Amino acid sequence: MKEHIFREYDIRGIFQEDLNQEIVSKIAYGIGKLLKDHDEQSICIGYDARVHSLQLFEWLSLGLAIHGIKIYDLGMIPTPVAYFATFDSALATRNSIMITGSHNPKEYNGFKITLFGKPFYGQDIQALKDSLASFGDLSLSQTPTIQKSAILQSYIDFLTQHFQSLQNFPHKIAIDCGNGVAGLGIIPVLKNLNIDFVSLYETPDGEFPNHHPDPSEEKNLLSLKNLMKEQDITIGLAFDGDADRIALLSTNHSYKGDELAILFAREIAREIAPAKPIIIGEVKCSQVMYEECDKLGSSVMYKTGHSNLKVKLKELNASLAAEMSGHIFFNDRYFGYDDAIYAGLRALELFLHKSVKEVESEILSLPQLCSTPEEKIPTQEERKFQIIQDLITKLQNPPKEFPKILDLITIDGVRVIFEEGWGLVRASNTTPVLVTRFEAKSQEKLQEYKSCILGLLQN
Ligand SMILES: [Zn+2]
Incomplete structure (x- = not known):
């Protein structure tokens, strides 16, 4: 067995070479067993645009079917929608698997897992790995019980309601979905809110024909920057392949994760005053971020990794957590997971009462280290x-x-x-x-x- 696919925050590997029918159905069997042990009857499964995502869905279903676990098919969705599903009262399940290779090359795929309302990571993943050897040869003859879910529409409706203040947003914006799945969520919301936008590579395509879907690398932002220049657009948003990482660009600046945290923390502090926000950063964030957040409330430095930050955010009931890479977690007004579509819309709110220049100068006037x-x-x-x-x-x-x-x-x-x-x-x-x-x-x-x-x- 390929041990390296069982990573700290998720399961990830190359389709067929690492993730074949035997391994994937055993992983699902192991998850199904955990669910049964906790008297849980159902799980949601969604997938990104990769060409092998549907095949993985089928293999997972076969493994889960052995335990009679009911599957809600969320369809092709951004990763945060799989988290959103675990808060949906109609689905009434706290479990989800997102089939995604995130921002990795196209031959990769994997699983981001939420069980019992919490990220399934670290020791949980290692224990799952250790249990696989004891399963022997599985008989995959049970027909899975699968029910289609319209969770993506619920998510779009939720965001449209939540961001009514963005109706008639005063700027035209540009977005780059990198042929990942972000467009499935962000584009209908922008349309519902009558926001004037122009988009790049919005159609999901697991071959990623235009550029690698990783906005933390400067070279992947070039087409967005060019578009902004050509059309004189002052605000841009870019998403990674599965839409849990965001990049914000304005005319003269690309905002890093810790800079976004400062901007968001200031807004939150204003909104929740006299309460004071707790803001969590990872160990790579600038000292400036911690000092600025301490002025507003308090800051906490924590371990890198989206699962770690999600757990800490809930533990401290903090308002926000941020990673340099663009994973931004809002617990303020939201559910506390990394959602780049949600974070992108919160970023647009920054420009409702401030000009692009004012937002830029908030960052440029910070101590320059x-x-x-x-x-x-x-x-x-x-x-x-x-x-x-x-x-x-x-x-x-x-x-x-x-x-x-x-x-x-x-x-x-x-x-x-x-x-x-x-x-x-x-x-x-x-x-x-x-x-x-x-x-x-x-x-x-x-x-x-x-x-x-x-x-x-x-x-
Ligand atoms: Zn991602």
């Missing part, structure tokens, strides 16, 4: 966590010439707080790499912190 992008250092899978442990030990007794360390934050890898900046080294949960990021008040300090920490890593 020097930073490195997220950088990856290849390493060995079985050594990556030990390397981080060794680094922490070394940092606890740093060499004499090392810059002064104010704090070591070890919730996910190690974030080293220096007098004029910080450095992060963490082990990726999903690939055999170490991820680094550095931020400082000057280029000089940035280079100093970076070379000191990377130096310790090599010794």
Whole structure:
């Protein structure tokens, strides 16, 4: 069995090579068993536009049918609609599987799973993996009970109602769906709200013929930027393949996840005053984000990963969580999961009472720090966590010439707080790499912190 497909936050692999009928139906059988053990009778399944998504749906259904679990077929949907379904009173199930390869190359596919109203991840996925070997050969002869659901329409109706304030939005916008599934949700809502828009690659196409559906990479935003320039459009939204990550662009700026968090946090603080918002960021977010959010309420730094952030958001009953990559989770006015369509509409609200220039200057007037992008250092899978442990030990007794360390934050890898900046080294949960990021008040300090920490890593 291909162990690597059982990852920290989801199950993902190459269709047929990793995800074949035997493995997929066993995964479904294991999930069905868990549901039965908890007296749950049903689960929703939705899928993205990949060419093999329907085949995976069939294999999952066969495995679930052995336990007599009823399946609600959500159809082709954005990932957040599979989360939305677990809150739907008509469906009345807290379980869903989204068949999606997210922003990965077209030969990939996988499952994002919600069970009993919570993300199914980490230890849950590992335990599922461990149980598969005991299942033996399954007899897949039961006919699954499948009922079609119109959840996508309920979702569109919900958003249309929720964002009535965007009727007659004063700007024309541009969107890029990257031939993923975002268009299935965002386009009807924009039309319902009479928002003037022009769209790129809105038709779902699992071959992704135009560009890779990952808006966190600059090169994938080029066609949107060109369109905005050509048509003099001041606001743009881009979505990843399954619409749980967003990118916001305006005339002179592309907003990073932590910058979006600041803008959203300010709006939320204004709306819920005198209550004060709790905002959660991941370990890669800028110090500026944490400081700005502390001025509004309080900020919490937490582990990277959409499942981690969803769980923490509920635990703290925080208003918002954000990842640099564009996973934005609204618990304020919403259900607390990462929904790029919802986040995109909340982003449009920012421009209702402020001009594009004013929103841009909110970000450009923040303290400008020097930073490195997220950088990856290849390493060995079985050594990556030990390397981080060794680094922490070394940092606890740093060499004499090392810059002064104010704090070591070890919730996910190690974030080293220096007098004029910080450095992060963490082990990726999903690939055999170490991820680094550095931020400082000057280029000089940035280079100093970076070379000191990377130096310790090599010794
Ligand atoms: Zn995604």
